[in-house]
Amino acid sequence: xxxxxxxxxxPKAKSTLRSRLAAVWDSDLAWNFRHSPVAIAAxxxxxxxxxxxxxxxxxAPQNAFDPGAVRLDDGFLKPLEVGSTGITHVFGxxxxxxxxxxxxxxxxxxxLIVGFASVGFSMVLGVSLGLIAGFVGGRVDALxxxxxxxxxxxxxxxxxxxxxGVGRGLIHPTQHERMAVIVLIIAIGLSHWAQYARTVRGAxxxxxxxxxxxxxxxxxxxSGAIMGSHVLPNVIGPVLVIATINLALAVIEEATxxxxxxxxxxxxxxxxxxxxxxxxxxxxxxxxxxxxPAAALIILALAVNLLGDWxxxxxxxxxx
Amino acid sequence: xxxxxxxxxxxxxxxxxxxxxxxTSAEARAIKWARSGDAxxxxxxxxxxxxxxxxxxxxYEPLVLRDHTGKAIPALAESWALTADPLVWEFKLRKxxxxxDGTAFTADDVIYSFERARQPTSDMKSLLSSVDTMTKVxxxxxxxxxxxxxxIFPSNLNDLFVMSKAWTEKNNAGKVQDFKAKExxxxxxxxxGTGPFILVSRExxxxxVMKRNDAYWGKGxxxxxxxxxxxxxxxxxxxxxxxxxSGEVDFVQDVPVQDxxxxxxxxxxxxxxxxxxxxxxxxxNVGDKELKTSDVKGKNPFAEKKVxxxxxxxxxxxxxxxxxxxxxxxxxxxxxxxxxxxxxxxxDVIPAADAAKAKTLMAEAGYPDGFSVTLHCPNDRxxxxxxxxxxxxxxxxxIGIKVNLVSQSKSIHFxxxxxxxxxxxxxxxxxxxxxxxxxxxxxxxxxxxxxxxxGWNATRYSNAEIDKLxxxxxxxxxxxxxxxTIAQIWKALQDEVIYIPIHIQTLAYAMKPDLEIPVDISxxxxxxxxxxxx
Numbered sequence: 001x002x003x004x005x006x007x008x009x010x011p012k013a014k015s016t017l018r019s020r021l022a023a024v025w026d027s028d029l030a031w032n033f034r035h036s037p038v039a040i041a042a043x044x045x046x047x048x049x050x051x052x053x054x055x056x057x058x059x060a061p062q063n064a065f066d067p068g069a070v071r072l073d074d075g076f077l078k079p080l081e082v083g084s085t086g087i088t089h090v091f092g093x094x095x096x097x098x099x100x101x102x103x104x105x106x107x108x109x110x111x112l113i114v115g116f117a118s119v120g121f122s123m124v125l126g127v128s129l130g131l132i133a134g135f136v137g138g139r140v141d142a143l144x145x146x147x148x149x150x151x152x153x154x155x156x157x158x159x160x161x162x163x164x165g166v167g168r169g170l171i172h173p174t175q176h177e178r179m180a181v182i183v184l185i186i187a188i189g190l191s192h193w194a195q196y197a198r199t200v201r202g203a204x205x206x207x208x209x210x211x212x213x214x215x216x217x218x219x220x221x222x223s224g225a226i227m228g229s230h231v232l233p234n235v236i237g238p239v240l241v242i243a244t245i246n247l248a249l250a251v252i253e254e255a256t257x258x259x260x261x262x263x264x265x266x267x268x269x270x271x272x273x274x275x276x277x278x279x280x281x282x283x284x285x286x287x288x289x290x291x292x293p294a295a296a297l298i299i300l301a302l303a304v305n306l307l308g309d310w311x312x313x314x315x316x317x318x319x320x
Numbered sequence: 321x322x323x324x325x326x327x328x329x330x331x332x333x334x335x336x337x338x339x340x341x342x343x344t345s346a347e348a349r350a351i352k353w354a355r356s357g358d359a360x361x362x363x364x365x366x367x368x369x370x371x372x373x374x375x376x377x378x379x380y381e382p383l384v385l386r387d388h389t390g391k392a393i394p395a396l397a398e399s400w401a402l403t404a405d406p407l408v409w410e411f412k413l414r415k416x417x418x419x420x421d422g423t424a425f426t427a428d429d430v431i432y433s434f435e436r437a438r439q440p441t442s443d444m445k446s447l448l449s450s451v452d453t454m455t456k457v458x459x460x461x462x463x464x465x466x467x468x469x470x471x472i473f474p475s476n477l478n479d480l481f482v483m484s485k486a487w488t489e490k491n492n493a494g495k496v497q498d499f500k501a502k503e504x505x506x507x508x509x510x511x512x513g514t515g516p517f518i519l520v521s522r523e524x525x526x527x528x529v530m531k532r533n534d535a536y537w538g539k540g541x542x543x544x545x546x547x548x549x550x551x552x553x554x555x556x557x558x559x560x561x562x563x564x565x566s567g568e569v570d571f572v573q574d575v576p577v578q579d580x581x582x583x584x585x586x587x588x589x590x591x592x593x594x595x596x597x598x599x600x601x602x603x604x605n606v607g608d609k610e611l612k613t614s615d616v617k618g619k620n621p622f623a624e625k626k627v628x629x630x631x632x633x634x635x636x637x638x639x640x641x642x643x644x645x646x647x648x649x650x651x652x653x654x655x656x657x658x659x660x661x662x663x664x665x666x667x668d669v670i671p672a673a674d675a676a677k678a679k680t681l682m683a684e685a686g687y688p689d690g691f692s693v694t695l696h697c698p699n700d701r702x703x704x705x706x707x708x709x710x711x712x713x714x715x716x717x718x719i720g721i722k723v724n725l726v727s728q729s730k731s732i733h734f735x736x737x738x739x740x741x742x743x744x745x746x747x748x749x750x751x752x753x754x755x756x757x758x759x760x761x762x763x764x765x766x767x768x769x770x771x772x773x774x775g776w777n778a779t780r781y782s783n784a785e786i787d788k789l790x791x792x793x794x795x796x797x798x799x800x801x802x803x804x805t806i807a808q809i810w811k812a813l814q815d816e817v818i819y820i821p822i823h824i825q826t827l828a829y830a831m832k833p834d835l836e837i838p839v840d841i842s843x844x845x846x847x848x849x850x851x852x853x854x
Contacts, residue, residue, distance in 0.1 A: 066717065072636070095644070096714060284578035284579050284581070
């Protein structure tokens with residue numbers, strides 16, 4: 001009897017980790033994933049793009065954000081040509097002599113940073129407002145949800161353009177380049193919060209009358225604590241699905257804004273900026289300048305979308 | 321004076337030639353004309369800017385016009401000459417001319433317009449700074465007395481448009497629009513000139529429609545084959561070219577250099593190519609104690625001549641010509657195009673690109689590690705303007721100058737240069753010389769910024785000696801002496817490296833094959849001369 005408690009602790013830690021992993025492996029979600037080739041392909045692609053983009057400074061042949069590293073002499077090199085700096089330009093170079101592969105890696109990183117940050121921003125905003133609306137109810141609920149309705153009646157890209165324009169107007173012109181990414185994140189973030197708010201409010205309306213919430217109330221917990229530590233974990237599932245799909249949307253929206261020339265500047269290009277620049281050379285034969293960034297954007301958006309789609313189906317109890 | 325007699329004779333010949341040709345063309349049709357940017361305003365005196373004048377030339381007219389080769393031809397003035405007094409010019413005005421609203425054109429309108437153009441908010445005032453008094457002899461004779469003898473006075477008048485006194489006063493548009501302060505007046509969106517086309521509607525940055533003026537005085541003398549002009553600013557290069565290829569527009573004034581070859585080989589289109597009387601260059605704030613946009617505090621790196629010389633060396637014009645412009649430009653070492661009085665081959669020296677020498681100069685100037693600065697660049701004004709700026713950013717980075725590039729529409733870019741004090745430390749600008757004389761360059765770009773002079777000099781460069789010589793040019797009658805002074809000024813200025821010249825633009829006009837629009841050396845095609853072939 002005495003030996004047992006002494007021996008137990010070490011294997012216990014091991015076994016819990018292992019059993020937790022085993023539990024994850026055995027879960028419906030993982031089983032579903034293992035048996036869905038589309039999900040595996042999408043996840044692998046997404047993961048590879050993420051790794052490539054975030055390791056860009058180490059794996060890209062050229063620092064695409066350093067104008068000094070680019071040689072104008074190497075402009076318009078075809079894919080696989082070797083430039084004056086000795087780099088083999090696998091995807092060719094653009095009009096400024098910048099290696100396109102490097103530009104795409106760095107550009108994807110900008111696009112993903114904007115995507116993740118704006119999704120995070122709209123998620124925090126939308127979930128908080130949705131929780132408050134659903135939990136407090138009454139006039140607060142009506143006010144928040146009417147604002148959300150108004151917002152949903154505009155195309156998201158219009159709202160982003162509007163926010164971006166106002167944002168730029170407020171910032172001193174010399175700061176534009178530095179602030180461009182932040183303004184872009186806020187603009188895209190603000191145009192997507194309503195979806196989160198609606199979803200969370202709906203779920204909160206269901207949850208707030210359940211026994212565990214009443215129990216917490218009887219115990220004297222504050223509304224804020226109940227919302228944060230009791231209701232939130234129970235309504236967050238669908239939010240994650242929306243977030244995944246919105247990541248792809250945010251990346252496309254960023255590309256659209258940059259394509260329209262209001263996004264990130266050409267010296268620090270995102271995928272959208274690269275497509276805007278490449279589009280000028282569509283008629284003159286240098287099609288690779290447009291093709292590769294556009295292909296990268298399509299693959300990224302498709303992979304994330306498929307992953308989000310699978311996640312939605314896998315988490316939907318009605319489809320089981 | 322011989323030069324002006326020559327000019328006048330050739331003007332008559334040109335006029336005869338044009339009217340001779342006019343009888344051969346018979347077709348007439350409406351055209352859609354696309355360009356990357358719009359006119360900034362319709363107020364003819366508010367902005368001295370190429371595309372603005374290009375549009376105004378269809379509605380308003382000057383006394384003296386330049387044809388597409390740069391030759392002066394009579395417009396509202398039938399003839400002009402110096403009187404016995406070397407200070408007084410006499411202009412014989414054209415009779416039987418009416419404004420679009422039907423009122424008759426007289427000398428009063430000219431005096432009124434020129435007085436208007438001399439207001440402080442006018443951008444055309446430098447061109448009239450030598451005017452002392454204007455006298456109406458009769459309805460169609462005007463005498464202008466200059467402060468000193470000014471032999472080149474008539475060549476200042478090419479872009480000085482005449483408005484109707486009655487119309488302008490009636491609509492309270494007597495005060496010139498202050499463009500920098502974003503002011504508006506009636507004449508900004510409405511127009512009433514004597515020109516070959518009448519304004520029908522205008523939506524800035526979208527569309528401007530003009531219809532043929534059937535009461536035009538020049539009917540029968542010029543082809544006037546175009547019945548209606550729809551002017552469409554289309555900023556994106558590919559969109560503009562696509563509009564031409566699909567037949568949506570008939571005439572594209574600025575074909576992107578990368579598309580010239582493709583369009584030339586298209587049997588359904590024709591492309592005319594020619595050099596423009598315009599140089600493209602970078603300007604730097606050389607006068608302030610400190611640059612607002614730089615990380616260097618307490619001193620101004622651009623004030624150091626060695627820094628400017630290093631920048632002049634490191635910017636590789638031949639690479640910009642080959643890659644960025646695809647051969648469609650002439651690299652230059654002076655901001656006056658060949659053909660402008662004062663230009664010489666000796667002044668047009670392009671420094672050889674020498675990275676080691678540039679780095680040494682930077683170190684000697686006290687900036688071995690460089691500095692940072694913001695470059696302002698237009699993105700819808702000159703051929704590949706943004707790409708030229710990007711190329712310069714890359715080349716300057718090799719000597720440690722970290723350039724933060726801000727490229728924006730010309731309607732935002734130009735006020736940065738024109739405001740007093742200017743709001744830019746480093747900028748791209750292009751300058752055409754409609755008078756074909758160096759004085760135009762000195763007075764706008766090098767003269768100290770004052771109420772009357774230096775209106776586009778955002779460099780804060782101020783040199784009393786140069787100012788004195790520049791003003792002296794307007795009063796020098798001896799052309800040999802005058803040319804000597806011009807050479808003297810250029811020599812001093814070239815040594816200072818106030819601007820970094822890049823190249824002379826080459827223009828490419830693409831149009832439907834039934835149109836005949838020659839490349840205008842000032843890039844202001846006047847469509848009354850355009851012909852429609854059968």
